[in-house]
Amino acid sequence: MSDLLKRLTEARGVSGNEDQVRQLILEEVTPLVDEVRVDNMGSIIAFKKGVKSDKKVMLCAHMDEVGFIITRIDDNGMLKFAPVGSIDPRILPSKRVKIGDKAIPGVLGIKAIHLQEPSERETAAKAKQMYIDIGAKNREEAERLVKPGDYAVFDSECVYFGDSKVKSKALDDRVGCAVLIESLKGSYPFDLYACFTVQEEVGLRGAKVAAYSIQPDIALVVEGTTCSDVPGVEPHRYSTRMGEGPAISIADLTSYSNKKLVSLLIECAEKADIPFQIKESVSGGNDAGEIQRARGGTMTAVVSVPCRYIHSPSSVADLNDINNTLRLVQEFLKGCEAL
Amino acid sequence: MDAKKFLGQLIEVPGVSGYEDQVSKLIMDTFEPYCDEVYRDDFFNVYGKKLGNKSGKGPKIMLAAHLDEIGLMVKDIDDRGFITFTNIGGVDQRILLSQEVYIHGKERLFGVIGAKPPHLQERNEARKAVPMKEMVIDVGLPAERVKELVTIGDLITFKSPLVELTGSNVCGKSIDDRAGVVMMYETMKELDKLVFSGEIYFVATAQEEVGTRGAIISTYKINPDIGIAIDVTHGDTPDASRDDTHAMDKGPAIGVGPNMHPKLTKKLMDVAKEYGIDYQVEVAPGLTGTDARSMQISREGVPTVLIELPLRYMHTTVETLNLDNVKKAARLVAQFIASMEEGWEECLTY
Numbered sequence: 001m002s003d004l005l006k007r008l009t010e011a012r013g014v015s016g017n018e019d020q021v022r023q024l025i026l027e028e029v030t031p032l033v034d035e036v037r038v039d040n041m042g043s044i045i046a047f048k049k050g051v052k053s054d055k056k057v058m059l060c061a062h063m064d065e066v067g068f069i070i071t072r073i074d075d076n077g078m079l080k081f082a083p084v085g086s087i088d089p090r091i092l093p094s095k096r097v098k099i100g101d102k103a104i105p106g107v108l109g110i111k112a113i114h115l116q117e118p119s120e121r122e123t124a125a126k127a128k129q130m131y132i133d134i135g136a137k138n139r140e141e142a143e144r145l146v147k148p149g150d151y152a153v154f155d156s157e158c159v160y161f162g163d164s165k166v167k168s169k170a171l172d173d174r175v176g177c178a179v180l181i182e183s184l185k186g187s188y189p190f191d192l193y194a195c196f197t198v199q200e201e202v203g204l205r206g207a208k209v210a211a212y213s214i215q216p217d218i219a220l221v222v223e224g225t226t227c228s229d230v231p232g233v234e235p236h237r238y239s240t241r242m243g244e245g246p247a248i249s250i251a252d253l254t255s256y257s258n259k260k261l262v263s264l265l266i267e268c269a270e271k272a273d274i275p276f277q278i279k280e281s282v283s284g285g286n287d288a289g290e291i292q293r294a295r296g297g298t299m300t301a302v303v304s305v306p307c308r309y310i311h312s313p314s315s316v317a318d319l320n321d322i323n324n325t326l327r328l329v330q331e332f333l334k335g336c337e338a339l
Numbered sequence: 340m341d342a343k344k345f346l347g348q349l350i351e352v353p354g355v356s357g358y359e360d361q362v363s364k365l366i367m368d369t370f371e372p373y374c375d376e377v378y379r380d381d382f383f384n385v386y387g388k389k390l391g392n393k394s395g396k397g398p399k400i401m402l403a404a405h406l407d408e409i410g411l412m413v414k415d416i417d418d419r420g421f422i423t424f425t426n427i428g429g430v431d432q433r434i435l436l437s438q439e440v441y442i443h444g445k446e447r448l449f450g451v452i453g454a455k456p457p458h459l460q461e462r463n464e465a466r467k468a469v470p471m472k473e474m475v476i477d478v479g480l481p482a483e484r485v486k487e488l489v490t491i492g493d494l495i496t497f498k499s500p501l502v503e504l505t506g507s508n509v510c511g512k513s514i515d516d517r518a519g520v521v522m523m524y525e526t527m528k529e530l531d532k533l534v535f536s537g538e539i540y541f542v543a544t545a546q547e548e549v550g551t552r553g554a555i556i557s558t559y560k561i562n563p564d565i566g567i568a569i570d571v572t573h574g575d576t577p578d579a580s581r582d583d584t585h586a587m588d589k590g591p592a593i594g595v596g597p598n599m600h601p602k603l604t605k606k607l608m609d610v611a612k613e614y615g616i617d618y619q620v621e622v623a624p625g626l627t628g629t630d631a632r633s634m635q636i637s638r639e640g641v642p643t644v645l646i647e648l649p650l651r652y653m654h655t656t657v658e659t660l661n662l663d664n665v666k667k668a669a670r671l672v673a674q675f676i677a678s679m680e681e682g683w684e685e686c687l688t689y
Contacts, residue, residue, distance in 0.1 A: 078577055088457035090469060094434035094655035096502060096510070105502050107510050111578045112653035113431040114628070124468050125433055131577060133651065133659060135504030137588055145505060155502075159439075161449040162479020167439070231421050231475050232455040283458060308477065312437040314451040316477060 001323065002166070004028070005178045006158040009168035012098065014067030014084050015202045017151040018042055019101070021063045025177060025196050032184040033194070039213060043206040044196040052189035057336050058216035058298075059183060059192065059329070060207060060287050061176025061223070062200030065169065066311050068152040070099065070132070073143060077136035079106065081152065082127070085201030089127040091312045096155035097132060104145045105155065106134040154313035164319040171315040172224035173200065175305040179222045179326045186330060189337045200287055204254065207287035211294035218261065218336055219300045221288040222329060224317065225249075225279065227306035238280060240306035243318045245275030246325040249302035251282050254289025260339060261301035268331035274324050279304065303328055342521050342665055343509065345369060347501040349517040353443055355410035355427050355494045356549045359383035362406050366520060366543045373527035374541070384557040387541035389527060397537020398679050401563035401641075402526065402672065403554050403630040404519025404570065405547030408512070409654055411495035413442065420482035421475035422450070424495055428548035432471040434655045439498040440476060444489040449498070450478040499656035507662040508587070514658040516547065518648050519569040522665045522672075529673030539676060544630055554630035558637035564687065565603065565642055565679075567672060568594075568631035572621050572647035574659065585649040587661045590617035591668035594645030598627045598635055603642045606686045610675045616667050621647055642687045646672065 013021030025044055030036055035047040044063070066085030073079055079099070083089075093110035108130055113121070132152065136142035158168040168174075180194045193214045197206035211219065225247060229238040240247040248265050249257050269276040279302075288300040305325050308316040348369075354362030363383040370377045370387035379385045385406065391397050409428030416422050422442065435452050442448040454474045457465065476495070478485060501511040523541045530539070540561050545553035547570075558566065572592050575584040585592050593607055611618045626632040627645055635643040646668050651659040 074577070076577060088436075090433070090457070090465075091437040093431070094652065094657050095437065096499075096657060105504055105510075107502075107504070107652070107657035107659060109576060109652035109657055109659065110431065110434060110655060111576060112573055112655075113429045114653065115573060115579050115583050116431070121431055121433065122468055124466055129578065133504070133576070135506050135508030135510075135659065135661075137506065141505065159449060163481065163484070165479030167449075167451055167479075226456060226458070228456050228459055230453055230455060230477070231417060231419075231423075232473055233459055237459055309437060309451060309453045310456070314437040314439055314453075316451060316453075316479065318479075 001178060001182065002160060002319065004181065005166060005174065008174035008177050009158045009170045012153045013063055013065050014151040014153055015064040015199045016084065018064050018198045025063060028181050029184055039210055041206045041209050042198045043210045045210060045214065046184060046194040048184060048188065048192040050188060050190040053337065055190035056214065056216045057190050057192050058195055058214050058219040059180050060195045060197060060219060060221045060291060061180045062173045062287060063177055063196045064198050064201050066201050068097065070146055070148050070150045070152065072148055073139050075139050077138045077142040078131040078133055079142065079146060081132055087311055090124045092127060092130055093125050095313055097152040098155050099146050099152040100150035104134055106132040109133050156313035165316055166319060167314050167316050169313045169315065171307045171317050172310050175224045175317055175322050176222035179329055182326050183329050188333055197287055204287050204290040208290040208294065211291040211298060215295055216298055218339065219291045219298050220329065220332060221286055221300060221302045222325065223286050223302055223304040224307040224310065225304035226284060226310050227308045230308065240277060240279055242306050242308060243320060244277045245321060246303045246328050247277050247279040247306055249279045252285050253283060254285030255292045255300055257301045258299035261299055264335050265301060265303060265328065265332055268335050269328055272327065272331045274327050276328065340369065342525055342662055345524060346517060346521045349520060350501055350511045350513045353494065353496045354406055354408050355496060356407040356546045358494050359407050359545045363543065366406060369524060370541065382553055382556055383545045384553045385543040389530065389539040391536035393534050393536040395536045395681060397535065398564040398683050399538045400565045400567065400676060401540045401542055401558060401561045402523050402567045402569060403542045403544050403634060404523050405516045405553065405630060406520055406543040407545050407548050409548050413489055413491055413493040413495065415491060416485055416489060418482055420480055420485040421477060422489065423475055426471065429654050431654065433468045435471060435474055436469060438656060440495050441498055442476065442478065442489055443494045446488055448478045448488060450476040453477050497656045504659065508659055509662060510657045510659040512656045512658065514660045515571045515650055515653050518571060518660050518665055522569055522648065522668050525665060525669030526672045529669050530676060533673055533677040535677040537679060547630055551630050551633040554633040558634045558641060562638055563641055566634035568629050568634055568643060568645045570629040570647050571650035571653060573653060574649035574651035576651050585619045587649050589619050591664050592619040592621035592647040592649065594621045594623050594627055594631065594647060596623035598623055598631050599645050600642035602686050602688065603644050607644050607675050610678050611671050614674050616671045
């Protein structure tokens with residue numbers, strides 16, 4: 001799992017430009033399934049024929065990640081950019097990025113502290129004022145390496161640390177992708193569609209069309225979700241807690257989870273002695289929002305791996321939570337047939 | 340070893356001001372093959388002594404580039420194992436979120452700097468920078484384990500390797516002033532190609548970031564005829580005034596102002612012109628924020644010049660340097676040293 005997760009999180013895949021991570025996932029899933037295809041949006045739909053029934057179960061994890069798109073090259077060779085997906089601009093100063101298919105290195109610099117007024121240090125940096133420096137002398141030199149429309153990702157190595165923690169970019173939602181890939185190693189009585197969606201971070205767009213084409217009876221979304229259990233936050237606003245197992249969603253801003261599926265998830269966890277938690281906030285949203293409303297409606301549920309410092313180059317998750325999420329998904333799939 | 344490789348090694352070795360043991364050892368080892376003698380003092384100042392290859396009474400010249408770096412220090416550990424911290428040297432709190440660090444406790448621990456997530460901020464908080472005192476380092480260990488391994492006062496350094504950008508540009512942490520140390524190393528190599536007399540001391544100074552203390556001590560010890568301070572200056576960026584910065588591709592900057600000896604500075608510029616080495620001028624109306632400020636007033640006074648390497652985003656983890664300037668500065672200083680022929684005392688007068 002840890003090796004797979006490293007490869008998944010280090011692959012580039014900003015919403016709208018998921019090529020590299022898509023290629024990696026295709027290579028991983030092809031030997032495990034009966035059929036695999038890439039749909040019109042670029043999502044991967046991996047199909048595993050059921051041994052008994054015609055029931056259709058969809059597992060969904062998004063492969064895209066937040067990042068940047070280059071909007072303009074200035075005369076001085078600096079690149080202007082816009083965020084793709086939601087990124088707190090306050091994390092941007094003094095970070096490294098990789099731009100385009102050739103992964104050209106660049107930095108998000110900030111004027112030296114010596115040149116700042118004291119008030120500047122108290123004010124959050126704005127993405128609009130910032131730029132990416134690739135070391136180019138001028139526009140011509142920069143244009144040889146990058147062009148407007150190129151995507152950029154955080155340059156962040158996947159590091160295992162602490163007592164079972166992983167730090168990387170894009171844990172949201174490569175943790176889900178890893179869980180799906182591992183789940184495909186099992187065999188199931190029903191038809192299983194493992195769907196690795198694109199463009200979740202810009203509005204759940206890949207899931208909408210994938211769910212339409214699959215028409216599942218049941219869908220389970222596997223996510224990486226906010227974990228705010230850090231100092232300065234009141235415990236009732238933690239949302240999820242690191243190390244306490246997969247978080248089961250009751251509702252968020254995009255969907256209500258189906259009660260039968262939630263009960264099944266809880267029952268499975270309790271029976272198999274898998275630690276779990278109920279996600280304590282209703283903020284945010286994920287692919288379940290679109291899957292639930294596809295065609296005539298689908299039963300959906302969401303389990304998530306808690307991720308601290310989400311949407312940053314240094315998001316952190318607990319490997320035990322990831323493994324327990326995988327176990328819960330496997331138990332859930334076993335229980336699905338009876339529904 | 341080439342300049343880039345040495346710089347890459349240097350920035351990965353911790354050496355926060357006052358705690359320069361490890362980095363000073365690496366510098367001693369690397370200076371060794373190019374010096375007649377290498378030693379260090381109790382403050383971790385490293386001295387590389389190189390004797391002239393020509394007879395005659397040449398000057399005693401001291402070069403200084405500081406080996407210490409800015410960093411952070413453990414302030415407290417909470418009951419869940421999160422670590423609060425403060426800064427050593429000037430650190431812009433706005434660069435800290437999501438930064439990767441090493442805590443140098445009983446073991447070296449990896450950690451990331453986090454804070455309350457954005458969606459939980461109050462509306463007016465989002466416009467403000469997150470204060471350093473509200474940030475924590477997360478080392479991913481239970482509190483009791485953290486308390487075993489980490490003590491209040493332990494040093495913290497940033498994790499940010501040397502990355503090559505376009506052209507001869509590189510970025511990373513602590514290039515201020517490890518680039519100056521590399522420049523001294525390159526100067527030694529250049530000197531081996533030249534004929535010169537005198538005693539040259541290459542000093543990698545400690546504690547510059549907290550008040551040029553290593554330079555105060557080492558200059559007193561050496562008592563040189565001439566001082567050459569080597570540091571970084573601000574490279575040009577769109578968000579900084581042109582008045583405060585220097586171009587990245589027009590050579591090193593030579594300091595001009597009361598902190599620098601006028602005749603010696605003119606000689607340095609003349610040498611640059613003679614050898615076709617481009618340079619820029621850094622006008623410093625008062626004291627410079629470099630070792631030059633202390634070298635100049637050591638003992639009976641030391642005629643001092645200042646050479647600076649343009650560096651973008653100083654005191655961040657993505658400090659950006661053009662390595663060409665390191666090479667140019669090294670050639671310039673080597674030729675300057677070699678130009679000290681009989682009667683060199685003349686250029687120290689007024």
